[in-house]
Amino acid sequence: MSTSTNTTPIALVTGGSRGLGKNTALHIAKNGSDVILTYRSQATEAQAVVAEITALGRRAVALQLDTGDSASFAGFAEQVKAALATTWQRERFDHLVNNAGVGVHASLMETTEAQFDTLMNIHLKGVFFLTQKLLPLMNDGGRIVNLSSGLARFALPGYAAYGAMKGAIETLTRYMAKELGPRGIAVNVVAPGAIETDFGGGAVRDNAQLNAFVASNTALGRTGVPDDIGAMIASLLTPANRWVNAQRIEASGGMFL
Helix, strand or coil: CCCCCCCCCCEEEECCCCCCHHHHHHHHHCCCCCCEEEEECCCHHHHHHHHHHHCCCCCCEEEECCCCHHHHHHHHHHHHHHHHHHHHCCCCEEEECCCCCCCCCCCCCCCHHHHHHHHHHHHHHHHHHHHHHHHHEEEEEEEEECCCCCHHHHCCCHHHHHHHHHHHHHHHHHHHHHHHHHCCCCEEEEEEECCCCHHHHCCCCCCHHHHHHHHHCEECCECCCCCHHHHHHHHEEEEEEECCHHHHHHHCCCCCC
16 A cells, blocks of 8 residues: 655656666665656566555556657656656656667667667667656756766777767756756756666676676676666655766666776
């Protein structure tokens, strides 16, 4: 049975049906918040996450969203508004985690415009305009966490377009923090290192040679796992980190130092 109250924080996590998004949503719930999570196509997986969150005594709703389709964002904001009214009898939520993403591995010379546009629409344009559409539904004093990557700091062949988008997100985060400061909204960006998930076809998790390469170039001597990231993102939404703002926080175990 849910123990949520009208003072329980509500966090919206994009791409919350699997991988780091799912892990983040579960850690947020364990910290005492309710969750709105989005999924692009995996409705069954999303509902399974909702069930896990409900089992933790929190409330959760899953909504469909393609973060690469900015034309759909106004309609999505209306769905969020309706979910808040129906499930929580409230008009606002508190925290936004811009997590949804895809990976493209292609050299500079082989990257197509279609691949570039997909990455831009999801990782940069999508984050910019989805946040813009959702801000009227956010409480003052809330938190926004954007997702970058270690690949914005160090360069590995094949990630030029992806790394460039993440570099842009790091700059955008500082601008968000500056402009939203008057509302008391803190904005930070988390840059994971290589993590064992199904992201990018599950290469870090399933390719033993790649896994060993990452581990040998990481100060703590292993690749990352989802709990390394989800718990850290969730902690940024707590009052304990209220004074952390406009920061790039890399969670990579110390890759390529």
